[in-house]
Amino acid sequence: MPLRAAKRARSVIVRLLQIRKLLDWLARQRLYVVHYVLRFYVANHIVAGLPGYRIRHAYYRHICRIPLGPGSSIHMNAFITGINIAIGAHSTIGRRTYLDGRAGLAIGDCVSISPDVQIITAQHDMDDPDFADVLAPVVIEDYVWIGTRAMILPGVRIGRGAVVAAGAVVTRDVPPLAVVAGVPARRIRERKPGMRYQCDWFEPFD
Template sequence: MSIVKRAVGRLVHRGWAYMREAAAISPGSTGGYRFRSLGEGACIAFPVGAIFGEAWIEIGAHTLVGERVSISAGMGPGVDLGPASIVRIGRGCSIGRGSHIVGHQSIDIGDDVFTGPYVYITDQNHVYDDPDTPIGRQWPRNKPVVIGSGSWLGTGAIILPGTRIGRQSVVAGGAVVRGEFPDHSVIAGVPAKVVRTHSPELGWHNPSGLRLSGPLTAPRPPAESLTWTDRLS
């Protein structure tokens, strides 16, 4: 490799690193003022995904939203969605790159929730009640979603409308989740079920006798203790 090519490469990498830092959305940046709330130390990494309806989105302090994460409130930009917020992400969370959070009625993500990349969370479903009308033209239904504090959502997990996940729970990668799940649940499968739970008497145990197919990712440390590079990995 020539000296010139190496020098150009260094300049490109330094420029890209500077652009990532300068273009990230933070409470003090121009883009940050569009949100209903963007807490101290929060950051939406560059490149930014599709984000609209910021006036109905709250993001807590020290939460990192990874690269190319899409967060939306409502059907599209410029729609008045009323006085209340719709998407609420707590403090100290880490949302993995390429994830989508699509809110129309209410999505509550608690504090210290971590997700792997490409997680999909929505409170709206298309319906197929009328067999003669294209499904995409039928009016969808909304149902609130709640994800309890301290939970971990594995890569590619899908959280569907009406889901309520308790505190300190684990959702396995690729799970398709609908329904209500208690605190301290390990949720896996398609459709997802509780495969492990915790009680003071038994500790972590399998309530159904089913065997897990593989190890689960260990919980990550608090967001405040991680570097941005760690939290994006």
């Protein structure tokens, strides 16, 4: 069994290297749109559903070129758009999370993002006759905890140690150590300081 598993792992690595060669060739041919679409199409529709985090993380780091810090994990079926994403160390991204990097998304160290969270950096101006795009980066500082099915809207900064309750819709900045909940999210209490944990959560088949 160990030998068979090792052969399968080598086969997957070979395929990933072949994909990277193809993507690099497309980039050299100045087919940037094709290169971008193909890179993230494969990430979101094939790689994201693969069990075993090592394969996914290798693809995100080396093919999508997303900085993913040591001890950090992106769980299965995350959906990623845009290349302007950086994730610090010892952070975890839950299943089915949507990470929108079109305007820039920075996630700090020791951040816990629960399943089904949506982090959005682009929207439309509903009063513009041309329905213009409005882009604004999102910053999530160290030790932030975001509950399941919360939504973070463009331009928001969530301060160090803050907590976003499950189902909250965050439309404006959250101060450090604040606990926010509701739609739109409002402060309901303060969190105690002094966090020192790490979110090194790796499942063998997730």
